[in-house]
């Protein structure tokens with residue numbers, strides 16, 4: 001076995017100090033160390049108790065508490081009637097929500113939004129995710145079984161109907177409606193980040209592959225009036241996008257085409273293709289084939305834009321390497337990939353000038369762009 005490096009030995013020494021109960025006690029009472037010790041202990045408590053906090057949040061969201069008190073601050077009696085909870089339970093939930101900064105006491109015994117509650121009210125996509133997490137947490141109830149077991153035996157795998165079954169193109173509206181609505185609700189936070197770092201103004205026609213109900217294309221089209229848009233998704237999803245384009249007055253310049261990128265060719269004619277929260281759903285062989293299909297659908301010097309969580313970035317490691325890694329494991333296929341991994345898949349498909357764009361709020365997506373070159377295509 002190799003001998004330990006100097007860094008390994010230093011870290012081993014640090015671990016033995018930090019895990020020593022006598023050192024912990026000393027740091028907790030020594031005035032110069034006390035603030036750091038308290039912060040670390042609080043961070044550890046948050047990790048230990050995070051599920052309880054999430055469930056308090058879920059109760060608030062399921063009871064529509066934030067909407068009720070955003071309308072007008074209310075007393076515990078009013079809220080217990082409107083939420084159909086015994087008064088004592090209502091008070092308990094309000095106290096917990098105050099502690100989590102979701103709710104804040106107001107004048108005359110009323111309750112209004114806390115800082116986090118107000119910010120949540122501005123993020124409907126996050127509220128939708130909080131409700132969706134009930135399913136994720138059931139799949140994560142036994143995390144070791146999730147790690148040991150075959151991938152995707154739980155509820156999420158059934159929910160994301162396209163990850164199972166050989167013929168996703170045959171899925172009906174009843175299989176895609178729920179996930180498509182969830183993606184539409186959380187799409188504004190993605191589109192905002194993409195549009196902050198990338199302008200579609202230099203392009204003529206955008207093809208959004210796996211484009212869901214057209215929420216992303218609608219946001220891009222609103223900012224880029226000359227752009228023509230094509231959406232490609234499973235037929236039952238593309239039908240929803242066609243409806244949205246009609247409702248948004250985009251039917252003239254946005255077309256929705258149904259098919260499966262696993263078996264059907266991609267529509268041609270676009271000079272830029274986007275893959276927004278698509279690649280990380282699939283394993284490497286499917287992604288490699290999809291990237292080759294995108295490459296052949298693009299003209300020379302055409303652009304590919306990818307937006308999804310990227311693993312291995314220190315600012316967002318807990319989200320991509322923690323949350324999304326376990327989410328996708330429960331879902332049964334795909335993974336959040338590092339930039340280096342994506343770059344090698346892109347290069348193998350014939351893309352060059354591969355850039356990572358750091359978005360302002362990289363919680364659920366970072367952006368990568370790449371350019372098609374015909375040289376050096378690896379046809380293996």
Ligand SMILES: CC(C)=CCC/C(C)=C/CC/C(C)=C/C=C/C(C)=C/C=C/C=C(C)/C=C/C=C(C)/C=C/C=C(C)/C=C/CC(C)(C)O
Nearest residue numbers: 119123126129160186277278280281327328331361363364
């Ligand atoms: C003037 C005053 C009063 C104050 C000034 C102080 C100040 C600057 C305050 C800041 C206020 C502010 C702007 C707050 C903003 C907060 C924001 C934007 C918070 C955003 C939070 C977003 C969260 C928590 C997002 C969660 C997203 C989740 C959980 C997404 C999950 C996505 C999934 C599961 C996708 C699945 C797709 C699949 C299947 C993997 O492909």
Ligand SMILES: C[S@@+](CC[C@H](N)C(=O)[O-])C[C@H]1O[C@@H](n2cnc3c(N)ncnc32)[C@H](O)[C@@H]1O
Nearest residue numbers: 162183187210211212233234260261262276277
């Ligand atoms: C996680 S969702 C992302 C939707 C949208 N891009 C967004 O960010 O809101 C993945 C999308 O890829 C689509 N999809 C999955 N497999 C597909 C396939 N084989 N062919 C075409 N679309 C597919 C799904 O129907 C779904 O709309």
